Amino acid sequence: MTVQVYLARRRLFEVGFWALFFLVLWLVQFTVVYLEHHDGESSFQPWEFLVWEGTSILALAMLFPLLLAWDRRFPLSKGKVRRNLLVHLLLTLPWSLLHVAGMVVMRTGIYHLEGGSYDFGNWPVELFYEYLKDFRAYGSLLGSVYLYRFLLLRMQGEARILQQPDGEEPIGQNERPERLLVKKLGKEFLVHVRDVEWVEAAGNYVNLHLGDRIYPLRGTMTKLQERLDSKSFVRVHRSYIVRLDFIAEIEPLESGDARIHLLNGQQVPVSRRYRDRLRAQLVPA
Structure with missing residues (x-):
């Protein structure tokens, strides 16, 4: 396994x-x-x-x-x-x-x-x-x-936001990172932020889901949300962020909440607090 x-x-x-x-x-x-x-x-x-x-x-x-x-x-x-x-x-x-x-x-x-x-x-x-x-x-x-x-x-493996090389200006707090550096068993490799399908909170980390791979990133959902492109990623729950391109279907629930079905079959909850924000990003004015 x-x-x-x-x-x-x-x-x-x-x-x-x-x-x-x-x-x-x-x-x-x-x-x-x-x-x-x-x-x-x-x-x-x-x-x-x-x-x-x-x-x-x-x-x-x-x-x-x-x-x-x-x-x-x-x-x-x-x-x-x-x-x-x-x-x-x-x-x-x-x-x-x-x-x-x-x-x-x-x-x-x-x-x-x-x-x-x-x-x-x-x-x-x-x-x-x-x-x-x-x-x-x-x-x-x-x-x-x-x-x-x-x-x-x-x-x-553990992911972290890739910093600029020495001699270049550091990435600002609101800059949109394109790649993440992953350290795993003594090796390092890059992954693209655009490949992240959804994110979930996990204690002191957030778990980045890229297909069948899961990489933890130290930090909070709020701080990560500030760094992600709001045109591509949306907060749908206190503990979840999803990439808009990977949403296949949104299923309303009687409670007023909703459930997102991703292209890979994964289901992510949507709380009432974030439903309007999700709807606004899916159907821009």
Whole structure:
């Protein structure tokens, strides 16, 4: 499977990977705890170990989207690492409290269904113990996300707006770039802006779609929109820009929004906020 095939189904693969990751983690943790207590003298039943580890891992999985949201709000990007790293350190406290609350609620409910009751133990001691584990889990998950992004970026390639050669006047903020420089696995090559079919927001990047190729460009949709030719590209959504020449059909929706069908079969949403602007560019006065 090529990188571009993976990128076309990236969200599906990512959800599947993390679901499998948490499932395997659950089974591994259960096995370790079970073997530690399987000495014939433990007063706990095997199903209890399964519930303990399962509720803990499930609570982590449920909190994982929150971690990603916090990372989007406080990214560890250049110039912000020191400040945002401190923010993430502080966020481990509510993260741990939510994790503990979630797993205790689930365990209490399961034990109630079994006709028993769940005792979390000495709350101050247990909370401190759980925080130490959650601190490590938070750091491990966040580090894994950044490692994954780094590896994917290296394989996918990263685009940047091509600057003028030395000795020439630099490109102004409102100049229209014609080419993009793409760095991929130590190599560099050029792509034409006119080949960009559509653009989507992706965290600290915008993804440029050129046929079946996808190249990330560091920046925001607003800044990129300022650099693109408004006669060729149009903003149709908070997270999408499309090239007018690649629009095959516009499908109105009952909600007042719309849906664009591109020539390659890809569908892009159009929000009501941008419908009039799109219509004006398609049918100029």
